Amino acid sequence: MSLTEILWKRMVLGIGTLIFVSVLVFLGTEILPGDVAHAILGQGATPELLEQIRERLGLNEPLHVRYWVWLTNFITGDFGTSLANGADIGTEITRRASNTIILALCTAIIAVPLAIALGLAAAVKPGGLVDRAITSTSLALISFPDFLVAVVLVTIFAIKLRWLPAIASIRPSYDLVDWIRILILPVMGLTFTILAHMVRMTRSAVLNVLTSPAIEMAILKGVPRRRLLLRHALPNALGPIINVVALNLAYLISGVVVIETLFNFPGLGRYMVEAVTNRDVPIVQTCAMIFCSFYVLLNMTADILSIIANPRVRYKK
Amino acid sequence: MTPGTRTWQGELREALSDLTPGVTLCLLFLIAVFVIGAFAPWIAPYGEGEILTNDSFLPPNSQMWLGSDYLGRDVLSRLIYGVRITLFLALIITFLSFFSGVFLGFLAAAFGGRADSWMSRVNDALLSFPALMLALIVINSLGSSFVVLVFTIAFIDMTRVFRVARALAVNIMVMDYVEAAVVRGEGKGWIIWHEVLPNALTPLAAEFGIRFTYAILFISALSFLGLGVQPPQSDLGVMVKENMQAILWGEYTTLYPAFGIALIAISMNVFVDWLLQRSSAKLPDEI
Numbered sequence: 001m002s003l004t005e006i007l008w009k010r011m012v013l014g015i016g017t018l019i020f021v022s023v024l025v026f027l028g029t030e031i032l033p034g035d036v037a038h039a040i041l042g043q044g045a046t047p048e049l050l051e052q053i054r055e056r057l058g059l060n061e062p063l064h065v066r067y068w069v070w071l072t073n074f075i076t077g078d079f080g081t082s083l084a085n086g087a088d089i090g091t092e093i094t095r096r097a098s099n100t101i102i103l104a105l106c107t108a109i110i111a112v113p114l115a116i117a118l119g120l121a122a123a124v125k126p127g128g129l130v131d132r133a134i135t136s137t138s139l140a141l142i143s144f145p146d147f148l149v150a151v152v153l154v155t156i157f158a159i160k161l162r163w164l165p166a167i168a169s170i171r172p173s174y175d176l177v178d179w180i181r182i183l184i185l186p187v188m189g190l191t192f193t194i195l196a197h198m199v200r201m202t203r204s205a206v207l208n209v210l211t212s213p214a215i216e217m218a219i220l221k222g223v224p225r226r227r228l229l230l231r232h233a234l235p236n237a238l239g240p241i242i243n244v245v246a247l248n249l250a251y252l253i254s255g256v257v258v259i260e261t262l263f264n265f266p267g268l269g270r271y272m273v274e275a276v277t278n279r280d281v282p283i284v285q286t287c288a289m290i291f292c293s294f295y296v297l298l299n300m301t302a303d304i305l306s307i308i309a310n311p312r313v314r315y316k317k
Numbered sequence: 318m319t320p321g322t323r324t325w326q327g328e329l330r331e332a333l334s335d336l337t338p339g340v341t342l343c344l345l346f347l348i349a350v351f352v353i354g355a356f357a358p359w360i361a362p363y364g365e366g367e368i369l370t371n372d373s374f375l376p377p378n379s380q381m382w383l384g385s386d387y388l389g390r391d392v393l394s395r396l397i398y399g400v401r402i403t404l405f406l407a408l409i410i411t412f413l414s415f416f417s418g419v420f421l422g423f424l425a426a427a428f429g430g431r432a433d434s435w436m437s438r439v440n441d442a443l444l445s446f447p448a449l450m451l452a453l454i455v456i457n458s459l460g461s462s463f464v465v466l467v468f469t470i471a472f473i474d475m476t477r478v479f480r481v482a483r484a485l486a487v488n489i490m491v492m493d494y495v496e497a498a499v500v501r502g503e504g505k506g507w508i509i510w511h512e513v514l515p516n517a518l519t520p521l522a523a524e525f526g527i528r529f530t531y532a533i534l535f536i537s538a539l540s541f542l543g544l545g546v547q548p549p550q551s552d553l554g555v556m557v558k559e560n561m562q563a564i565l566w567g568e569y570t571t572l573y574p575a576f577g578i579a580l581i582a583i584s585m586n587v588f589v590d591w592l593l594q595r596s597s598a599k600l601p602d603e604i
Contacts, residue, residue, distance in 0.1 A: 017442065017445045020442050020445070021445065021446055024446060024451075024454075025450075025454060028451075028454040028455060028457075028458060029454055029457060029458060139583070139586055139587070139590065140579075140583050142586065143530065143534075143579055143582035143583040143585075143586050144579045144582070145534050145537045145538060145541070145554070145557075145575065145578045145579065145582075146534075146538055147538070147541050147557060147575065148575045148576070148578070148579055151557070151561075151564070151571060151572065151575055152572070152575075154564055155564050155569070155572065158564075159564050159565065159567060160567075166564070166565070250447070253447050253449060253450070254447070254448070254449040254538065257449060257453075257542065258538055258541065258542065261541075261542055262541075262561075272453060273453075273542050273543070273544065275457075276453050276456055276457045276544055277543060277544065279457060281457070284453070284454065284457045288450050288453065288454055291447060291450050292446060292447060292450055295445070295446075295447045295450075296445055299445065
């Protein structure tokens with residue numbers, strides 16, 4: 001199979017996965033007990049009112065028709081209205097999503113290079129002092145609940161030292177300095193939630209390459225250590241590392257939800273948690289679709305990049 | 318496995334002599350935590366919901382060793398009851414996910430062919446769904462109760478266990494001793510029970526530990542979001558959430574349950590690491 005064929009196949013699989021995910025999100029939120037009409041009316045539901053609302057929302061249509069309408073609306077950016085206040089969700093989603101993107105991007109910019117550097121440092125001399133320190137610290141970090149590091153950071157920097165705000169709510173008047181001040185703690189907290197996995201996986205990916213026959217040959221040839229690592233090992237480990245990075249960015253999803261709630265940050269994650277608490281179905285659906293698509297696309301990108309980065313696949317006739 | 322060459326007593330003695338001080342410490346801590354959880358009503362100095370004082374967030378004192386929480390309840394007692402609920406839920410979830418996942422995974426590997434490829438495909442599709450999103454959608458529809466939490470997280474976990482169990486079994490199914498058993502005319506069930514299971518036991522034990530840690534962290538996260546265990550019942554995650562304001566008072570109340578979760582998880586991970594290294598067993602790559 002040629003490279004383009006492999007890539008096409010992977011992309012078709014990705015799109016198939018997206019469709020599957022959308023079906024699951026739709027079914028999960030639509031057919032479980034009590035429909036949206038019940039949710040809107042709550043206690044004051046009479047059969048006539050229920051019927052009226054069902055008619056208005058198109059709930060009397062068959063399931064597959066409703067799915068299709070919902071999906072096409074979602075794709076064209078029509079997310080519907082909130083059950084709680086009847087407002088259009090679109091504008092709020094855009095605002096929240098852009099906040100979340102800023103948060104996630106800052107985290108990725110810090111976490112990814114840091115994790116790769118630490119993973120490489122640990123892999124240089126397996127079993128050495130640096131390796132043992134990094135491996136055991138990351139094992140401990142993996143065991144931390146997502147909120148632990150953030151709570152400790154808030155205690156130290158916001159309460160004891162009073163350097164930074166404990167709550168990251170945003171005002172329209174905020175300039176760049178204000179943004180940086182409120183973002184530091186959430187970004188640090190999020191970084192720690194994804195760092196440990198990424199370090200461990202980078203380390204094992206590099207070690208995997210370092211024990212390959214090609215590298216052994218290079219060692220026997222007398223290639224200096226630095227050159228060995230940067231010229232021989234790193235290019236071969238690139239594919240696995242890219243994969244590791246993408247997989248771990250997917251971990252950001254649960255991290256974002258927890259950290260945003262903890263800091264009261266007005267992002268998509270907290271929006272979804274609030275919506276689940278209030279059972280605001282359209283918001284839950286939209287947020288879930290956005291998060292899940294991000295996850296699926298990231299996984300697909302990871303696969304595609306590692307296929308491209310793998311010389312054995314790239315040059316295969 | 319040839320009978321008679323090794324007894325489980327012998328293996329246990331051997332394992333105990335391999336324990337390093339660090340691993341021993343973690344193991345003792347885990348045992349202590351389980352005992353505390355099991356006997357919470359007899360160990361806790363006060364009741365779970367007993368309001369002892371009007372003062373929120375009292376610092377630790379001789380009556381209340383870890384101070385009072387936001388309602389004036391004893392933090393230590395609530396911590397002990399919280400551990401009980403957290404461990405209880407995590408254990409049920411892990412048992413459920415584990416047995417269903419291993420059962421289905423072994424079945425897929427033993428039968429192979431179309432059954433295997435279909436089961437794996439469905440499982441892969443489910444794995445493409447972020448765990449937290451699946452949980453939030455179910456909780457949105459059904460509300461949060463012990464039953465919903467247990468079955469949802471167990472289901473999510475099952476997909477992970479399935480992958481590992483299937484991969485382990487596929488590797489064992491191609492061994493000579495399995496082929497010999499097939500030639501002898503043994504049935505699938507016999508092969509799974511007498512050949513695959515004993516040989517997969519150590520990595521599966523490690524996987525059990527990993528799943529258990531994961532379940533604890535997952536429930537804690539949901540409870541912290543206010544979507545897991547619902548008050549007046551409380552696990553460690555709920556305790557972290559409800560005592561968040563303590564930080565503003567300069568008290569560390571919220572850190573005790575948070576570190577409690579972390580310590581349990583770290584101990585379990587250290588133990589699992591030791592188990593894997595000792596047997597030089599390897600788990601198939603995990604997502």
